[in-house]
Amino acid sequence: MIPRSLPTLLFLVLSPAAAMAQDGPTFDCAKAESSAEKLICVDPDLATLDRRLADRFAAAVDVAEGLDTGAEETTKTLRAMQRGWISGRDECWKEPDLRVCVEKRYLQREAELVAEFMLEPPSETVDLTCGPRALTVNTFPTALPGLRVEEADSVYIGAQLAADVPGTYYLRSAGGLVMKDGTIRVSDIYGEETECEVQG
Incomplete structure (x- = not known):
């Protein structure tokens, strides 16, 4: 006959291992x-x-x-x-x-x-005119802020370069965007920059 206390004992023995598994990464170390x-x-x-x-x-x-x-x-x-x-x-x-x-x-x-x-709502949405380009810029409140730039049928994705450079973003395979010190500039993959103006 199994003592009534055995399931409790097994739970106490196994719980730390289960907790450690939950605290570890998703892959097998x-x-x-x-x-x-x-x-x-x-x-x-x-x-x-x-x-x-x-x-x-x-x-x-x-x-x-x-x-x-x-x-x-x-x-x-x-x-x-x-x-x-x-x-x-x-x-x-x-x-x-x-x-x-x-x-x-x-x-x-x-x-x-x-x-x-769009796994979270954007924290801010801004419409920009950058020379001949019309951009809608969405920033997201992730630990390192994310960026989504929509231009006609194209969408460019990026993030802030680093935690210590707020307002400076890279755009994956599409240059970057700087929004700080009262100025907004967008750059292409060749590093050519265009000044932007906020619409609305």
């Missing part, structure tokens, strides 16, 4: 190969970022799969970009400070996913 993965496995804050990004990615996949048109292609592209992002994260071993690089990659990727798939 026993199979960690890259310097980035090994660091994440011993750094609770980075492990938290890994779990948070996994949640964001899952939410983005849900949005992509639910699109009325282009769902399959969008989901396929999203998954491919995530694999590419993981490869880029693992290249952080080349940087002078591995941890700073890994954290920045996570925060930027989270910002991109939120902005691209």
Whole structure:
């Protein structure tokens, strides 16, 4: 006969292990190969970022799969970009400070996913005229602010360059945007800048 106290004892014994599993990253640390993965496995804050990004990615996949048109292609592209992002994260071993690089990659990727798939409402929306270009700029309240720039049928996604450079954003494969000190400038992939004016 099993003592009534045994289930309680098993719960107390197993609970710490379960808690540790929830506190760790989303991947198996026993199979960690890259310097980035090994660091994440011993750094609770980075492990938290890994779990948070996994949640964001899952939410983005849900949005992509639910699109009325282009769902399959969008989901396929999203998954491919995530694999590419993981490869880029693992290249952080080349940087002078591995941890700073890994954290920045996570925060930027989270910002991109939120902005691209509108996982949160934007914190601010501004209409701009930048020379002949008409842009709608949405910023998002992620840990590192995200950016979504709409121009006619095109959408450009980016994030703030770093926590210590507020108002300066990169746009993935499309240049950047600076909104600070009372001026707004947009730049293309060649670095050519155009002054912008707020509309409305």
